[in-house]
Amino acid sequence: MNKRAVSLAASIAAGLTLSLMSPAIANAVEDPTTPPAATWEELSPEQQASLQNAPAPDADQDLDIEPTGPSSVIGADGQVAYYSSTYCKTPSYYRGSSLMWTRDYVRFCYTGGAVTSSSGWQTRGYIFPNVAKNAGISRYYATSSTHKYQAKNTIGAGIVTPWGAVTLYEKDFLHYFTGGKTGSWSWTAAY
Known part of the structure; x- marks a missing residue:
């Protein structure tokens, strides 16, 4: 015991x-031990430029205009008009640099005073620890004379620390595309 x-x-x-x-x-x-706080000045000049530079829409003369063959369009009066060919353009909208970039595309076809079809898609690329994200592209307006799209992207700049990658600055972008019945088009940036 x-x-x-x-x-x-x-x-x-x-x-x-x-x-x-x-x-x-x-x-x-x-x-x-906590990682030190990083500042804008710690980003490389290329990273800073990617976040600040104006976007670069394609110039119209750089586009390939593709004739696709005979087509027809139904006019406002209900009559069918036949045209010898439909033309297609694929303007793109690039933002960023070789470190992190996004590109939005819209392919639209037109003939005889009408937009006959369109589709949009996005690509992106980045070198770690930077980020590039596509948040989608969608058509929000479509008539025989005009098709309109909205595209969203995110670009972020980061640094590597002993604790891993840290994304310091991330910025969202919104772009608009308008394609017209005569083959005219434009990209504009909302922010």
Whole structure:
């Protein structure tokens, strides 16, 4: 029985010692070294330029105009008009640099004073630790004379630290496309 009492006393003493020491142990675990805060100046000039530069829509003369063959259009009076060919253009909208970039595309076809079809898609690329994200492109307006699209993208600049990659600056962009019945088109940036 004496051994039990000694064992019980030792257990109580050990528990008491651990409970007195545990705040010090807990503080040592709860205070990990935190990564330093980074600033805009720590970004490379290329990263800063990617976030600040104006976007670069394609110039009309750089586009390939593709004749696709005979087609027809139903006019406002219900009459069918036949045309020798339909033409298609694929203007794109580029933003960023070789470190992180997005590009929005719209392919639209037109003939005889009407837009006959259109479709949109996006591409992106980035070098770690930077980011580039596509949030979608969609047609929100379509008549025989005009098709309109809205595209959303995100570009972010980051740095590598001993704690991993840190994205310092991330910016969202919204672009609008309008394609017309004569082959005219435009890209505009909302923000």
